[in-house]
Amino acid sequence: MYKYNFNSMSTMVQISINHELFANDLMPVYKIFTIVEDTCSRFKRDSELSLLNQQIGKEALVSEVLLFILKDALKFYQETDGVFNPGILTAIENSGYTKSIEYIRGMELNHPLHSAPVATNIPPYHLEESKQTVVLQTRIDLGGIAKGWAIDRAVNLLSHHGYGFINVGGDIRIFGQLPRPLNIGIEDPFDPAVIISAIQVSDGGVATSTSMKRRWQMDGRNKHHLIDPFTGEPSNSLIVSSTVTAPTALEADVWAKVTLLLGEEKGKAWISSKGAPAVLVNQSKKIWRGGE
Numbered sequence: 120m121y122k123y124n125f126n127s128m129s130t131m132v133q134i135s136i137n138h139e140l141f142a143n144d145l146m147p148v149y150k151i152f153t154i155v156e157d158t159c160s161r162f163k164r165d166s167e168l169s170l171l172n173q174q175i176g177k178e179a180l181v182s183e184v185l186l187f188i189l190k191d192a193l194k195f196y197q198e199t200d201g202v203f204n205p206g207i208l209t210a211i212e213n214s215g216y217t218k219s220i221e222y223i224r225g226m227e228l229n230h231p232l233h234s235a236p237v238a239t240n241i242p243p244y245h246l247e248e249s250k251q252t253v254v255l256q257t258r259i260d261l262g263g264i265a266k267g268w269a270i271d272r273a274v275n276l277l278s279h280h281g282y283g284f285i286n287v288g289g290d291i292r293i294f295g296q297l298p299r300p301l302n303i304g305i306e307d308p309f310d311p312a313v314i315i316s317a318i319q320v321s322d323g324g325v326a327t328s329t330s331m332k333r334r335w336q337m338d339g340r341n342k343h344h345l346i347d348p349f350t351g352e353p354s355n356s357l358i359v360s361s362t363v364t365a366p367t368a369l370e371a372d373v374w375a376k377v378t379l380l381l382g383e384e385k386g387k388a389w390i391s392s393k394g395a396p397a398v399l400v401n402q403s404k405k406i407w408r409g410g411e
Contacts (some may be wrong), residue, residue, distance in 0.1 A: 120283060127152035128160075128266055130288035133176065138281035139297075148273045155272075158184050159265035172208065172258040180252050188261055189246060189253055190267050195264070195373045196242060201376050204348035206243025208258040211346055214353055224365065263376060266290060267326070267369035274368070292324040292368040297340060305398050308332075308360040316398050316406050318366055326371035328379045329360040356382045360400040363390055364410075383407075 123134040123145060132152060134140075160166045167185050181189065195203045234358040244255045270287050274294040278283065282295025291303065300321040304314040308331040318325065330345050330353070347354040365371035374393060378386040383401060387409060390397045396410040 125149060125152075126196055128156050128269075128379075133286040134277065134283065134375055135286075136277060136281050136283035141281060143321060144280060147276050151272050151276070151395065152269050154184060154187075155265050155269040158182060159188060159261045161260055161262065166257070166262060168307040169286070171253070171255065175255050175257065178247075178252050178254050180250075182183070183251070186246070186248065186253075187312035188265055190248065191268065191369060192259075192261060192264050193244070193246060195241065197375075199373075199377050201240055201348055201382050204243060205259040205261055205264070207346045207348055207351070208260040210348075211260060211344065211352040213351070214344075214346070251363050263300060263328075263372045264369060267324070267367070267372035268366035287368075290324070290368050290372055292328045292371075293320060293322050297321060305360070305362050305400075307404070309404065315400070315404070316408070318362060318364065318396055318398050319394075323364060323366045324368035325362065325364045326368065326369070326374075326375045327362040328375035330354060330379065331355070331359050345379060346375065354380050356386070357401045358383055358386055358399050359402055361386070361390075361397070362399070363393075363397040364395045365393070 120135045120137055120141050123140060123267070125132050134148070161168055161172070163169060167182060171181065187383050192205045196205065241256055243259050244253050246253050266287060267290060270285055270290060270292045272364045273285055274292045275387065277283065278294040282297055284293045284301060284310055286290055291302065300319040303318050303320060303325060305316040305318060305327070307313040307315040308329050328345065345354045346352070356379050358379045361375045363371055363375045363378060365374050374390060374395065378397065378399065380387050380392045386399065387407060391409050394410055397408070399407045401407070
C-alpha cells in the first residue's frame with residue numbers, strides 16, 4: 120500500500136491506497152480539508168463559522184459547504200432528540216475549551232466569568248435551504264461533524280484511484296473493495312500505549328469518542344470536551360470510550376458521541392438498534408461488544 124500524510128484540522132490525515140498517487144491526485148483531497156477547516160474552525164477568528172457566530176438571531180447567507188454541514192448537523196440533532204447538539208459552544212468555552220486542544224491539554228485553567236447556559240429543546244438554528252440562509256439561536260460548534268464530512272468527501276475522490284482507507288485522528292473511512300478486513304486496535308482509554316480490544320471493518324467508517332484524551336483541569340476538577348447538552352457541563356457518562364462503525368465517517372463520528380453521552384444502559388441500547396459493531400469501555404475498564 121502507498122501511504123500519504125499531511126496535517127489538517129490539528130491532526131494528521133493519513134491515506135493508504137493500493138495505487139500510487141501524484142500531486143494532481145492529492146491536491147483535491149488536500150483542498151477539501153483546507154476548505155472545511157477554513158469554513159468550520161471555531162479557533163480561526165475569520166472562519167465562516169466564527170463570523171456566523173457573531174450574528175445570533177440574524178438571517179445570514181452561508182456558503183454551499185457550510186449549508187450542507189449545517190443540514191446534516193440539524194438532521195442528527197432531530198434524530199437523536201437533541202443528544203447530538205451543535206449549539207453547545209458557550210458551554211464548551213465555559214468549561215475551558217477556548218483554544219485548540221494542544222494548547223490546553225493537561226493544564227490548569229482559570230474559570231471564566233460567564234456561567235453555563237440553560238439547556239433547552241429549541242433547535243440551535245433554523246435553515247432556509249432555498250435561500251441558502253441560516254438564523255442562529257445560539258453559538259454553534261461543528262468540529263467533529265465537519266471532520267467526518269470532509270473525510271467522506273475525500274473518499275469520494277480517492278475511490279476513483281483504487282482501494283484503501285483514510286485515517287484522520289482516529290476517524291477511519293474505507294473506500295473501494297479491500298482484499299481483507301481492517302483489524303483496528305482499540306486503545307486503553309487510561310493508557311493509550313496499550314491495546315485492549317479490536318474491531319474488524321470491511322467497509323464504511325469507524326470512529327472513537329472518548330472523554331479521556333481531550334482533558335484539562337479547572338478549579339481542581341478534571342474537564343473534557345464532551346458536553347451533555349441537557350446540563351451544559353462535561354458529560355458524567357460511565358462510558359469513557361465509544362468505538363462504533365457506520366456506513367460513513369460522518370455517521371460514525373455522531374454515533375460514537377451519542378452512544379457515549381447516553382451512558383451505559385441507553386447508549387448500548389441505542390447503538391444496538393443501529394445493528395452496527397461497536398466496542399464500549401466504561402470507567403472500570405469493562406469492555407462491551409455489540410452488533411457482531
